[in-house]
Amino acid sequence: MYTMSSKLKSFSxxxxxxxxxxxxxxxxxxxxxxxxxxxxxxxxxxxxxxDHASVESTVALDEAAHEDxxxxxxxxxxxxxxxxxxxxxxxxxxxxxxxxFVFYALQNASQAGWSPVLFRVMEGISSYxxxxxxxxxxxxxLSSLHLNHMFVWMDPEVVAHDEIIQNKTGYLNTPFFLxxxxxxxxxxxxxxxxxxxxxxxxxxxxxxxLHKRNFKLSxxxxxxxxxxxxxxxxxxxxxxxxxxxxxxxxxxxxxSILVTGVTTIALVTIYLKGKGYLEYVNDSHIHDLxxxxxxxxxxxxxxxxxxxxxxxxxxxxEEVTYYASRxxxxxxxxxxxxxxxxxxxxxxxxxxxxxxxxxIVTFAGIIILIGHYIxxxxxxxxxxxxxxxxxxxxxxxxxxxxxxxxxxxxxNALSKAPLTVKNGAYLEESKHFHY
Amino acid sequence: xxxxxxxxxxxxxxxxxxxxxxxxxKKIKINEVFCPFPVHGLxxxxxxxxxxxxxxxxxxxxxxxxxxxxxxxxxxxEDWPQNIGxxxxxxxxxxxxxxxxxxxxxxxxxxxxxxxxxxxMRSRLWPFKEAENPDVRSTDDKFVMExxxxxxxxxxxxxxxxxxxxxxxxxxxxx
Numbered sequence: 075m076y077t078m079s080s081k082l083k084s085f086s087x088x089x090x091x092x093x094x095x096x097x098x099x100x101x102x103x104x105x106x107x108x109x110x111x112x113x114x115x116x117x118x119x120x121x122x123x124x125d126h127a128s129v130e131s132t133v134a135l136d137e138a139a140h141e142d143x144x145x146x147x148x149x150x151x152x153x154x155x156x157x158x159x160x161x162x163x164x165x166x167x168x169x170x171x172x173x174x175f176v177f178y179a180l181q182n183a184s185q186a187g188w189s190p191v192l193f194r195v196m197e198g199i200s201s202y203x204x205x206x207x208x209x210x211x212x213x214x215x216l217s218s219l220h221l222n223h224m225f226v227w228m229d230p231e232v233v234a235h236d237e238i239i240q241n242k243t244g245y246l247n248t249p250f251f252l253x254x255x256x257x258x259x260x261x262x263x264x265x266x267x268x269x270x271x272x273x274x275x276x277x278x279x280x281x282x283x284l285h286k287r288n289f290k291l292s293x294x295x296x297x298x299x300x301x302x303x304x305x306x307x308x309x310x311x312x313x314x315x316x317x318x319x320x321x322x323x324x325x326x327x328x329x330s331i332l333v334t335g336v337t338t339i340a341l342v343t344i345y346l347k348g349k350g351y352l353e354y355v356n357d358s359h360i361h362d363l364x365x366x367x368x369x370x371x372x373x374x375x376x377x378x379x380x381x382x383x384x385x386x387x388x389x390x391x392e393e394v395t396y397y398a399s400r401x402x403x404x405x406x407x408x409x410x411x412x413x414x415x416x417x418x419x420x421x422x423x424x425x426x427x428x429x430x431x432x433x434i435v436t437f438a439g440i441i442i443l444i445g446h447y448i449x450x451x452x453x454x455x456x457x458x459x460x461x462x463x464x465x466x467x468x469x470x471x472x473x474x475x476x477x478x479x480x481x482x483x484x485x486n487a488l489s490k491a492p493l494t495v496k497n498g499a500y501l502e503e504s505k506h507f508h509y
Numbered sequence: 510x511x512x513x514x515x516x517x518x519x520x521x522x523x524x525x526x527x528x529x530x531x532x533x534x535k536k537i538k539i540n541e542v543f544c545p546f547p548v549h550g551l552x553x554x555x556x557x558x559x560x561x562x563x564x565x566x567x568x569x570x571x572x573x574x575x576x577x578x579x580x581x582x583x584x585x586x587e588d589w590p591q592n593i594g595x596x597x598x599x600x601x602x603x604x605x606x607x608x609x610x611x612x613x614x615x616x617x618x619x620x621x622x623x624x625x626x627x628x629x630m631r632s633r634l635w636p637f638k639e640a641e642n643p644d645v646r647s648t649d650d651k652f653v654m655e656x657x658x659x660x661x662x663x664x665x666x667x668x669x670x671x672x673x674x675x676x677x678x679x680x681x682x683x684x
Contacts (some may be wrong), residue, residue: 383606387594425564 076251076351076493078485083174089478100156103467111149120356122174129482150464157222158458159468161213163476165310165336166450169327171480174300175200175266177366181267182292188362188501191354195343197270197337201487202480207259209476214255214310218248221301224458227316238317246313254309258302265295273495280497303328308330311450314457318396320385321335326377327453333480334446336363337439341483344432351493357430358509367442368419375416400452403461407452412446447473512657514540515642517670518677519652522548528673529554529656537666540655543647562631566624573619574612580609643681 105111178196217224225247226232226239233239237244258327269291272284304324312323322328340363346352383392400408422438423429455463495501519525527549532539539555585591585608590599593607601608631634640648647653654675658666667678673682 118575378607379606383609386606389595 075491076346076489079349079487086478086482089091089474089481091478093471093473093475093478097156097160099470100159100471103154105149105152107452108146110273111152112145112400115145115148117346119364127475129213135216137206138362141154147460148462151459154224155456155462156468156472157213157217157224158455160472161456161458162225162450162469163447163473164209164213166211167204167480168475169200169331170334170338171200171206171484172262175203175262176296176332177339178336179269179292179295179299181266182288183296185289185500187500188359188507190358190498190501190504191494191507192339192343192363193273193336193351193489193495193498193506194488195339195346195352197491199338199342200266202483203259203263203266205483206476207263209479210310211255211259214252215482218252224454225316226315226457227313231351242316246316251309251313254305260305261298262295263303265291265298269295270277274491276498277492277496280499282499285499300328303331311453314454315396316457317392320379320381320393320396321411322381326374329374329377330369330446330449333367333374336441337442338435339363340367340435341439341443346438346488346493348414348432354494354505356508357432357506359427359504360432360435361426361469361509364423364435366437367435367438368423368429369418370443371416371423375412378416380493399456399460403463404407404452404456407448411445411449411452414441415449417496418445426470511661512683513569513659515654515656515658515663515666516677516679516681517642517644517656517672518646518679519654520598520650520676522551522652525652525673526554528552528675531673532666532671535669537656537669540657542655543574543642543644543653545648545650545652547615548652553580559618562624562628563564565627566620569623570616570620573616576619577608577612579674580615583619597653601678616619655674 099454105114173346174196178193178200181193181196216222218228220228228251228370229250233243269288272288272291274283276284307324307327308319311327312319339361343352344360348353379431383395385397418441419438423436423442426465428434449468451465498504517528519528522544525542525544529539529542529551530604533554533556542551544551585593586599586601586602590597593604596603600602642648642653643655644651644653654670656666663680670678
């Protein structure tokens with residue numbers, strides 16, 4: 075049995091505390107009125123005041139009106155900033171735990187022989203789906219209560235003047251949105267609870283009926299998931315850029331979910347193995363996880379490029395705006411994700427021997443996790459804070475808060491059951507797995 | 510040089526693997542094993558070094574990528590400049606996204622084909638080549654192991670493989 079070391083426990087609690095303090099500070103520091111933003115703008119404008127001295131009065135009037143507009147826009151963006159900073163890690167890390175559970179279901183549905191010694195690790199990480207799902211849902215409810223303006227289509231004033239959104243209100247309306255979110259999160263958690271319960275029951279003695287039940291549950295979950303995942307990605311991410319749409323967006327998000335999920339399994343496994351647990355896990359298991367990390371990284375790059383090249387080539391204004399805003403305001407992050415999520419993982423993990431060396435897999439894994447956080451950042455931030463972005467106290471503290479919660483939940487859940495399943499149809503094969 | 514060889518027939522791949530391990534433990538050199546299908550782990554048990562085919566494949570991929578970059582630059586930009594996607598920039602770097610699918614395909618094409626050709630050359634295989642396996646049954650359901658022997662150790666080896674489940678042992682006099 076694994077017990078969470080007090081060091082790790084206090085580490086995760088410190089992360090939560092630090093994150094919470096930073097986040098409270100950023101909510102307080104966010105401008106609370108348009109006047110504040112105007113003051114901010116004026117103080118920075120006074121630096122160039124000399125240049126405008128000779129400007130005619132009519133122009134000055136126009137400019138003042140424009141400035142007010144600009145200030146209001148900036149005010150909304152800066153008010154959104156701490157919310158969006160929290161929203162990015164909350165859904166990113168929730169979706170990691172969902173990705174781990176999807177991988178677990180894939181192993182069950184494909185009756186894989188190599189992975190059963192890793193099942194408990196996957197079950198432990200998927201346990202974060204409960205607190206993570208609640209956090210996501212709370213944030214979505216708060217958004218729908220107009221505490222922030224992350225989802226412009228929730229604002230009836232905007233919709234009244236926007237024909238494109240009006241045509242979408244049959245799907246994009248707040249009650250239906252919240253109902254769908256509850257369906258996704260509730261459905262995924264329900265499947266995970268049922269399968270983990272069967273897996274724990276199997277520890278008492280091998281039962282073919284339990285094995286078959288988990289096989290059917292995982293097959294059912296995968297069908298349910300692929301539909302809901304696609305809709306989830308439209309709802310939670312794509313609808314932020316309400317006018318824009320991409321038909322492969324669900325796949326693009328799925329690739330991110332899967333690669334970060336597999337990476338997290340590898341990192342947690344290597345950590346536990348380093349502490350002397352998981353006696354049956356050998357370097358062939360790590361090798362297989364690293365293969366998936368590299369494969370899904372390339373899959374992600376394939377979808378990134380597929381989405382980009384069609385929009386770039388067709389050059390249709392309503393589609394191009396999505397990339398135009400990112401090219402203008404986020405060029406470093408946008409192309410940085412390609413290097414972090416595709417070039418580096420591919421080059422580091424292409425060598426067979428490197429996939430079996432723990433510190434290299436860890437190194438590649440950390441690159442992948444950072445890269446995919448930025449990937450989510452670039453998907454969410456342009457539609458919520460626009461060019462007013464920077465990675466500062468709100469972003470870092472929100473990330474620390476959620477990581478702390480994740481570590482605490484996952485390792486706490488890992489200590490609830492033996493780290494290797496006691497019975498399983500393919501357990502022996504997995505124990506003797508070698509490449 | 511005249512030499513003698515033993516051709517030892519096995520009926521099962523698991524028995525073959527055990528015999529290979531037992532022989533290797535006694536430091537007896539196994540010349541060759543002929544199998545009707547690839548036996549998982551046999552190359553490791555025989556002590557054959559890991560294949561370098563994967564490295565050649567990576568290098569061929571880089572060659573393919575370079576060729577495709579040169580090719581697209583030549584045919585689409587230099588030789589007959591094309592208007593790509595309504596963006597007549599006539600610059601390789603600005604039109605690069607539309608060349609990526611070709612670059613990808615050429616990388617795969619070069620890596621795959623040149624790797625297969627390398628594999629044939631390395632295994633000395635070509636059309637109408639005569640089979641090298643000594644016993645036709647090794648193309649059906651039998652596993653044949655070949656060991657070069659001399660008069661001193663022939664009896665020991667024969668006894669050892671017999672103990673390890675050989676179904677047939679044949680002495681071959683090479684010229």
